Amino acid sequence: MRYRYLLEQMVRRELRQKYKGSVLGIVWYVVNPLVLMGAYALMFGVLLDAVQIDDYPLFLIVGLIVWVFFSQSLLAAATSLLEQASLVGKVRFPRETVPASVVAVQLVTFLVLLGLALPVTVAVRGTLEPALLLLVPLVACLFAFTLGVALAVAVLHAYYRDVQPILAAALLPWFFLTPIFFRVQDLPGLDGRGWAEVLLRWVNPVAPFVEAVRDVVYAGAVPGGGTLLYVALASAAALLGGWALFRRLQGELAVVL
Amino acid sequence: MSVAAGEILLEGASRSFSVRADRGTTLKELALRRRGRGAAPVRALDGVSLRVAPGETVGIVGRNGAGKSSTLRVLAGIVPLHAGRVEVGGRVVSLLELGAGFGREFSGRENVELNGALHGLTREEVAARMDDVLAFSELGGFVDAPVKTYSAGMLVRLGFSIAAHLDADVLLIDEVLAVGDEGFQRKCLRRISQRIAAGATLVLVSHDPGAIERVCERVVVLDGGRKVFDGPVSDGLLEYHRLIGIEHGGGESVRSGPTVVEDVELLDEAGRARHVFRAGEPLRIALRLIEPPPSALELEVRDESGRSVFRTSTSPAGEAIVFEVERLALLGGDYDLVVGDRVVRFSVADEPGGEGVADLRGTWRAADLSETAPSSGGAAA
Numbered sequence: 049m050r051y052r053y054l055l056e057q058m059v060r061r062e063l064r065q066k067y068k069g070s071v072l073g074i075v076w077y078v079v080n081p082l083v084l085m086g087a088y089a090l091m092f093g094v095l096l097d098a099v100q101i102d103d104y105p106l107f108l109i110v111g112l113i114v115w116v117f118f119s120q121s122l123l124a125a126a127t128s129l130l131e132q133a134s135l136v137g138k139v140r141f142p143r144e145t146v147p148a149s150v151v152a153v154q155l156v157t158f159l160v161l162l163g164l165a166l167p168v169t170v171a172v173r174g175t176l177e178p179a180l181l182l183l184v185p186l187v188a189c190l191f192a193f194t195l196g197v198a199l200a201v202a203v204l205h206a207y208y209r210d211v212q213p214i215l216a217a218a219l220l221p222w223f224f225l226t227p228i229f230f231r232v233q234d235l236p237g238l239d240g241r242g243w244a245e246v247l248l249r250w251v252n253p254v255a256p257f258v259e260a261v262r263d264v265v266y267a268g269a270v271p272g273g274g275t276l277l278y279v280a281l282a283s284a285a286a287l288l289g290g291w292a293l294f295r296r297l298q299g300e301l302a303v304v305l
Numbered sequence: 306m307s308v309a310a311g312e313i314l315l316e317g318a319s320r321s322f323s324v325r326a327d328r329g330t331t332l333k334e335l336a337l338r339r340r341g342r343g344a345a346p347v348r349a350l351d352g353v354s355l356r357v358a359p360g361e362t363v364g365i366v367g368r369n370g371a372g373k374s375s376t377l378r379v380l381a382g383i384v385p386l387h388a389g390r391v392e393v394g395g396r397v398v399s400l401l402e403l404g405a406g407f408g409r410e411f412s413g414r415e416n417v418e419l420n421g422a423l424h425g426l427t428r429e430e431v432a433a434r435m436d437d438v439l440a441f442s443e444l445g446g447f448v449d450a451p452v453k454t455y456s457a458g459m460l461v462r463l464g465f466s467i468a469a470h471l472d473a474d475v476l477l478i479d480e481v482l483a484v485g486d487e488g489f490q491r492k493c494l495r496r497i498s499q500r501i502a503a504g505a506t507l508v509l510v511s512h513d514p515g516a517i518e519r520v521c522e523r524v525v526v527l528d529g530g531r532k533v534f535d536g537p538v539s540d541g542l543l544e545y546h547r548l549i550g551i552e553h554g555g556g557e558s559v560r561s562g563p564t565v566v567e568d569v570e571l572l573d574e575a576g577r578a579r580h581v582f583r584a585g586e587p588l589r590i591a592l593r594l595i596e597p598p599p600s601a602l603e604l605e606v607r608d609e610s611g612r613s614v615f616r617t618s619t620s621p622a623g624e625a626i627v628f629e630v631e632r633l634a635l636l637g638g639d640y641d642l643v644v645g646d647r648v649v650r651f652s653v654a655d656e657p658g659g660e661g662v663a664d665l666r667g668t669w670r671a672a673d674l675s676e677t678a679p680s681s682g683g684a685a686a
Contacts, residue, residue, distance in 0.1 A: 051422075051425070053422045053426075053427055053428050053431075054422040054423060054425070056422075057418055057419045057422040057423075058419070058422075060415075060419075061408040061410075061411065061419060064408060064410045064411065065408065065409075065410055132406070134405055134406075135405050135406040135423070137383065138383065138399070138405040138406075139383075139399075139405055139406065139423050139424070140381055140382040140383055140397070141423050141424070141425070207330065208330055208331050208332040208335065209330070209331055210331040210332050210333055211332065214332065299385040300385070302378070302383045302384050303322065303384060
């Protein structure tokens with residue numbers, strides 16, 4: 049890819065600006081999901097005593113880091129083109145690199161968190177399963193999926209300035225409907241409501257990613273074939289669709305920004 | 306059909322901008338179908354065709370809103386056309402973007418990498434240019450300090466240094482560079498000349514006829530998004546002056562005082578009225594005075610800062626008089642001719658060879674010993 053060097057430079061700049069070159073910078077991004085994990089573990093695992101899941105905090109953190117990566121990437125990508133408006137209006141370069149670098153920075157945080165969580169889960173289980181190798185294609189798919197949606201969100205927000213606030217408002221209910229602090233099959237209210245299970249499992253495109261990553265990292269198990277297929281297809285569709293939309297709309301970016 | 310490096314091709318290029326609707330549209334408005342249909346779009350470019358050969362230097366002039374900047378943005382590939390075709394061969398570098406995209410936390414050196422990457426250079430290409438860029442920028446010890454500690458002048462200097470080392474095939478410049486001090490500006494202009502000598506194409510947009518005449522060999526005059534002239538510089542600038550003359554009196558203004566001069570014209574050798582002259586050219590100032598002519602008339606030339614460069618007076622013999630200048634001994638710049646109550650702004654196009662105000666037309670050569678200033682011993686002998 050001709051612009052790999054550009055992407056690398058932009059990611060470096062984003063990282064620097066985000067973490068301001070300080071160690072505490074990245075620590076904050078690690079602490080944030082940990083605090084969330086603590087709160088949910090306390091509420092659902094202890095006080096409400098609503099879940100019968102072993103090592104519930106670990107179960108939580110794996111889902112949380114997937115969600116945090118996805119949601120933070122979208123929120124940051126939405127405003128990314130606007131923040132680089134002066135650049136977009138003055139220099140000709142592939143504009144995809146702007147949202148892409150933002151998502152790549154989130155990927156760095158994601159990998160740091162994953163790198164912290166993975167040894168703990170392996171140590172707790174006491175076994176090193178070959179299923180862990182699946183993590184590489186899974187993370188690649190998660191990145192492609194998030195990048196695709198981020199490209200669409202970024203270019204749409206450049207045209208319609210209420211995309212980001214609408215997205216921000218949608219992310220909270222979306223979070224609660226995503227199987228992060230529960231397992232879909234454990235939900236007692238699902239009896240006789242097959243449609244709700246379909247909705248939670250398959251209509252929400254983030255759910256299969258959360259479940260697949262959690263199957264591998266938390267349980268050391270190979271995810272179901274349907275889930276894996278869904279993940280592969282969803283990431284390809286999101287990336288192609290998002291990119292096509294971006295290409296289609298990017299010509300006027302210098303004018304609308 | 307593709308174009309050669311440095312070649313520019315515009316064919317029936319049209320582009321309009323809507324004044325209102327583009328900015329701040331929301332999904333909510335889209336859903337409620339309240340999208341503003343108010344102001345009609347403005348045609349910034351209206352069927353402009355232009356072909357520039359590699360190595361040409363073209364000036365684009367026109368009034369405000371004539372489409373000059375839009376042309377540059379189209380050539381830079383930043384704004385797409387609505388109709389027509391644009392093709393630019395090779396690497397396009399526009400000097401309107403100096404310092405765009407600098408990371409504030411980054412050092413000068415790191416920003417060179419980032420900016421080079423933005424312009425499509427590879428890691429190796431950036432590394433190969435790094436020392437030259439940093440040396441050119443004259444930033445000294447600051448190259449490793451974060452850019453946020455730089456002064457505005459330092460930022461522009463670094464920005465220009467990067468742009469100057471991109472090996473552009475096409476250079477786009479909007480208005481004359483205001484980069485740092487005079488010395489650095491001259492260095493920039495030299496660097497640009499070098500690129501042109503090496504075969505790069507230059508497109509310069511400017512309101513300053515002097516700058517156009519100094520740099521360009523061809524002028525395109527735009528008006529209302531259309532090309533109204535394309536040809537030699539002196540004719541093009543005449544056309545431009547005719548255009549702006551419609552708006553505000555052709556660079557002339559009136560001072561307070563009794564009217565003694567009815568008309569002033571600056572004529573060249575061929576008797577054509579011009580406002581831009583080459584240093585060393587003959588110049589005729591033709592005056593038509595009131596009847597009866599005043600007993601005394603003063604003529605003065607002032608430089609841009611208002612300093613008097615030359616002053617003379619006469620007692621006019623009739624209502625039509627001419628002040629004949631055999632050789633315009635001024636160097637490049639803008640000057641005001643003040644005659645009676647009239648002020649006429651004119652420009653002198655720069656010829657390399659000196660700086661300052663007056664053109665002494667001296668030449669350098671090796672001297673014989675006998676010509677040198679006598680030493681004390683020689684004087685005694």
